[in-house]
Amino acid sequence: MIRPHPEPTPLTEPFWQEARARRLAIQHCSSCRQYQFYPRIHCIHCGAQSLEWEVVSGRGTIYSYTVSMRAPTPAFSVPYIVAIVELDEGPRMLSNVVDCEPAEITVGSLVQVDFLALDSEISLPVFRLA
Amino acid sequence: MDHRLSGQYAIAGVAESDLGVVGPGRTELSLQVQAALRAIADAGLTVKDVDGIFVQPGPFERMPGLLLAEYLGIQARVNDTTMVGGCSNLQHIEHAIAAIEAGLCEVALIAYGSTQRSAGTRQIGGVSEDPRSPRGQFEIPYGLLSPIGSYALATTRYRYLYGLEDTDLGWLAVATREWANLNPVAYRHDDPLTMSEYLASPWISWPLRRDDICLVTDGGGAIVLTRIERARDCAKKPVLVLGIASRSNAHYWVPGLDDILTTGARVTGPEAMSMAGVSHQDIDLLEIYDAFTTMPLLAVENLGFCERGQGRYFFHNGRTGPRGEMPMNTSGGGLSYCHPGMFGVFLVVEAVRQLRGECDSRQVKGVQVALCHAFGGVLSAESTVLLGKE
Numbered sequence: 001m002i003r004p005h006p007e008p009t010p011l012t013e014p015f016w017q018e019a020r021a022r023r024l025a026i027q028h029c030s031s032c033r034q035y036q037f038y039p040r041i042h043c044i045h046c047g048a049q050s051l052e053w054e055v056v057s058g059r060g061t062i063y064s065y066t067v068s069m070r071a072p073t074p075a076f077s078v079p080y081i082v083a084i085v086e087l088d089e090g091p092r093m094l095s096n097v098v099d100c101e102p103a104e105i106t107v108g109s110l111v112q113v114d115f116l117a118l119d120s121e122i123s124l125p126v127f128r129l130a
Numbered sequence: 131m132d133h134r135l136s137g138q139y140a141i142a143g144v145a146e147s148d149l150g151v152v153g154p155g156r157t158e159l160s161l162q163v164q165a166a167l168r169a170i171a172d173a174g175l176t177v178k179d180v181d182g183i184f185v186q187p188g189p190f191e192r193m194p195g196l197l198l199a200e201y202l203g204i205q206a207r208v209n210d211t212t213m214v215g216g217c218s219n220l221q222h223i224e225h226a227i228a229a230i231e232a233g234l235c236e237v238a239l240i241a242y243g244s245t246q247r248s249a250g251t252r253q254i255g256g257v258s259e260d261p262r263s264p265r266g267q268f269e270i271p272y273g274l275l276s277p278i279g280s281y282a283l284a285t286t287r288y289r290y291l292y293g294l295e296d297t298d299l300g301w302l303a304v305a306t307r308e309w310a311n312l313n314p315v316a317y318r319h320d321d322p323l324t325m326s327e328y329l330a331s332p333w334i335s336w337p338l339r340r341d342d343i344c345l346v347t348d349g350g351g352a353i354v355l356t357r358i359e360r361a362r363d364c365a366k367k368p369v370l371v372l373g374i375a376s377r378s379n380a381h382y383w384v385p386g387l388d389d390i391l392t393t394g395a396r397v398t399g400p401e402a403m404s405m406a407g408v409s410h411q412d413i414d415l416l417e418i419y420d421a422f423t424t425m426p427l428l429a430v431e432n433l434g435f436c437e438r439g440q441g442r443y444f445f446h447n448g449r450t451g452p453r454g455e456m457p458m459n460t461s462g463g464g465l466s467y468c469h470p471g472m473f474g475v476f477l478v479v480e481a482v483r484q485l486r487g488e489c490d491s492r493q494v495k496g497v498q499v500a501l502c503h504a505f506g507g508v509l510s511a512e513s514t515v516l517l518g519k520e
């Protein structure tokens with residue numbers, strides 16, 4: 001059983017393409033020099049449409065997390081950790097923290113990106129404790 | 131909303147439909163209509179008096195306002211289907227006042243109905259998403275339970291920053307159940323809850339347990355709103371809309387929040403209270419949307435009833451329960467009375483009944499001003515409404 005499968009669009013394809021190569025790429029605005037996630041047509045900080053993809057460190061900090069004891073589909077085996085990760089570059093993204101016991105994680109834990117290959121098209125960015 | 135409109139509009143009628151488990155033969159429409167007809171009768175009006183319809187779409191009907199008007203047999207001059215989740219019906223009050231003020235209609239019917247329990251449409255993963263949408267690509271693949279998981283994320287952050295303990299939210303769940311035990315139509319009317327039972331209830335999305343989470347029931351509710359002059363001619367004493375304010379926050383899903391503990395209530399609370407010309411000490415009754423215990427926790431802080439980080443103490447020792455000094459969620463709330471998907475309308479129904487003195491054994495004495503606050507989405511939209519007596 002495979003987990004719910006994201007479907008890339010022309011706008012987000014670079015994100016998924018980099019993920020297949022095990023790199024985390026997010027949009028960077030060449031006008032105001034800020035990062036954003038998730039990918040959009042325009043910059044939410046300044047409104048410019050001058051966005052470029054940039055491979056980032058993949059390092060981040062746990063902003064918050066929950067330990068899920070129920071699963072929306074049988075693809076997830078409980079318990080599993082869903083977290084908001086604040087990337088070192090600023091933006092926050094939702095993800096899973098994998099290979100981690102609930103007792104090992106706290107708000108503020110340092111994490112590093114890893115990739116979970118769902119199939120040949122989608123490698124999902126997940127995080128591990130750093 | 132313009133402060134000059136404070137007290138110029140009134141709720142003339144309120145009602146619930148059948149609640150709980152209504153069975154497979156009933157539809158959203160049938161519960162909407164049952165609640166609507168009861169609320170219209172409560173106001174002493176007839177269906178033909180209604181010329182404005184305010185209703186949000188559910189899982190089965192894309193154009194519920196058109197269907198409701200046809201079913202009731204009326205030609206609605208205003209048909210508003212604003213959908214911002216559980217606070218939709220509160221925003222409808224604001225929209226109805228604006229519409230009447232602009233001369234678009236005279237008598238507004240706000241109605242809600244859901245058969246999510248009997249129809250089995252509530253799934254723990256939330257509603258399905260287009261896999262190309264932002265959530266479909268960047269949230270759904272991670273298995274965040276929805277909406278439980280989003281509120282769990284807020285709760286974890288709160289625990290970390292302010293040392294929230296399990297019993298802090300337990301006090302709220304227990305007090306809310308005590309109210310339900312006094313409400314004959316509450317789903318948990320005959321089912322008391324102790325702190326030890328609360329603490330023994332299983333984790334669903336840690337740090338939230340089963341007993342932090344609302345019921346899944348069927349049910350409907352309705353409100354009839356009109357100008358104060360017209361409301362004075364209705365069957366019951368008018369309940370005034372003293373103040374109202376709404377915000378759609380600048381995010382849809384929680385990773386987009388700047389601060390997961392700062393909600394729109396920080397703006398809607400002061401705006402609505404300023405319009406009403408009341409301060410915190412004037413408020414006798416709170417009706418705060420409690421799909422999860424986290425929501426009242428965040429609301430009392432963001433509405434300014436206590437400092438940030440102090441909300442965890444707000445519910446201690448039954449303070450919001452039947453013998454407490456700050457009665458809250460006197461129907462039994464979404465936690466213990468009913469929760470048919472979107473609870474906003476029920477906050478108002480209960481506040482109106484308390485202000486009228488219709489609540490029998492759960493009646494709060496001397497209620498002059500009530501505050502209703504609702505959330506929609508996952509901390510995505512909010513409305514605050516202050517109601518009072520003439």
Ligand SMILES: [Zn+2]
Pocket residue numbers: 029030031032033034043044045046047048
């Ligand atoms: Zn920019």
